[in-house]
Amino acid sequence: MNVEEIVEGVISGNRRLLARAITIVENEYPESKELLRKIYPRTGNAHVIGITGFPGVGKSTIVSKLTEEFRRRGKSVGIVAVDPSSPFTGGALLGDRLRLDGADVNKNLWLDEKVFFRSMGSRGRLGGIAKKTGDVIKLLDAAGYEKILVETVGAGQSEIGVLEVADTVVVILMPETGDDIQVNKAGILEIGDIFVINKSDLEGAENVERWLKYMLSLDEETVIELSKLSHADDAKIMQKLKWKKPVLRTIADKGVGIKELANEIERHYEVIKKNGILQEKRREKAKLSAIELAVEEIRSEIIKRYKQLLDKEIDPYTLADKIVKEVLKC
Numbered sequence: 085m086n087v088e089e090i091v092e093g094v095i096s097g098n099r100r101l102l103a104r105a106i107t108i109v110e111n112e113y114p115e116s117k118e119l120l121r122k123i124y125p126r127t128g129n130a131h132v133i134g135i136t137g138f139p140g141v142g143k144s145t146i147v148s149k150l151t152e153e154f155r156r157r158g159k160s161v162g163i164v165a166v167d168p169s170s171p172f173t174g175g176a177l178l179g180d181r182l183r184l185d186g187a188d189v190n191k192n193l194w195l196d197e198k199v200f201f202r203s204m205g206s207r208g209r210l211g212g213i214a215k216k217t218g219d220v221i222k223l224l225d226a227a228g229y230e231k232i233l234v235e236t237v238g239a240g241q242s243e244i245g246v247l248e249v250a251d252t253v254v255v256i257l258m259p260e261t262g263d264d265i266q267v268n269k270a271g272i273l274e275i276g277d278i279f280v281i282n283k284s285d286l287e288g289a290e291n292v293e294r295w296l297k298y299m300l301s302l303d304e305e306t307v308i309e310l311s312k313l314s315h316a317d318d319a320k321i322m323q324k325l326k327w328k329k330p331v332l333r334t335i336a337d338k339g340v341g342i343k344e345l346a347n348e349i350e351r352h353y354e355v356i357k358k359n360g361i362l363q364e365k366r367r368e369k370a371k372l373s374a375i376e377l378a379v380e381e382i383r384s385e386i387i388k389r390y391k392q393l394l395d396k397e398i399d400p401y402t403l404a405d406k407i408v409k410e411v412l413k414c
């Protein structure tokens with residue numbers, strides 16, 4: 085089977101070929117680049133939603149419930165779970181939970197052909213998890229999935245990198261786990277568009293909510309002050325002025341608050357589409373991908389000639405010059 089056939093398969097919604105394409109991209113097999121190049125024109129239609137928070141806050145539960153909700157709204161859903169620390173085994177974990185309640189109780193979302201689940205785990209061998217997640221999302225996007233949910237643990241730098249590909253970022257918190265720590269770590273306050281206090285059946289939900297709203301209000305005040313200065317045209321500030329970050333409460337395992345969350349996710353998408361932020365984000369993303377790819381080419385070229393450097397056949401300045409000139413010529 086050649087790349088062309090796989091591309092055709094992905095675009096026409098063939099799940100088996102989509103799975104194969106993901107494996108190619110995830111493992112950076114030689115066909116990977118050609119595959120991504122060919123599907124690129126078909127991307128840019130999906131709404132990518134990042135779901136982040138510390139382990140155990142209820143991300144997977146919320147992802148399942150949101151999937152059900154979006155299915156009820158007639159949307160197809162792609163799910164990417166990025167959790168290098170505890171990979172799902174073939175999706176069995178989430179698969180068990182993906183059950184439609186309501187009208188058709190026997191219908192398992194796992195078998196729903198408008199739902200596609202993939203766990204990134206530690207399957208891949210090379211490269212950054214963020215870049216690969218971005219590429220897998222592109223495949224799901226090209227395959228026509230309308231909502232793409234990306235579950236990731238909100239801790240390290242690479243996870244923040246994963247969230248950069250999302251149009252809408254939902255940060256999940258829960259009561260009584262040291263609210264200030266949850267909120268402050270890893271710039272979660274900054275990166276979130278929507279905040280959810282899950283497990284609000286447990287004691288202490290009000291405390292987290294109060295704390296979170298206080299932190300958000302400080303951030304808003306800063307933004308307003310900055311906007312009065314000469315930074316009013318700063319894209320990030322504009323974005324913040326146009327979207328007041330909502331704080332919601334959910335009891336995910338009971339399905340409480342999920343509709344409201346889905347509503348806010350949709351509203352955020354509408355707002356950023358209307359005010360041009362979505363387009364700006366996507367332009368920025370395309371630019372960054374191009375830079376990253378070019379830098380990667382140059383990096384690998386340098387590594388190839390590393391021995392020349394070691395043997396002092398050439399100095400780093402001349403080598404850098406030479407490679408850049410060679411690269412720019414071709």
Ligand SMILES: Nc1nc2c(ncn2[C@@H]2O[C@H](COP(=O)(O)OP(=O)(O)O)[C@@H](O)[C@H]2O)c(=O)[nH]1
Nearest residue numbers: 139140141142143144145282283334335336337
């Ligand atoms: N009490 C309570 N438990 C919940 C709620 N939502 C999820 N859980 C439970 O919390 C545990 C962790 O949930 P999970 O979705 O795996 O969290 P993740 O690690 O963030 O993906 C599971 O046992 C869930 O059933 C909730 O709203 N209230």
Ligand SMILES: [Mg+2]
Nearest residue numbers: 143144145235
């Ligand atoms: Mg999980």
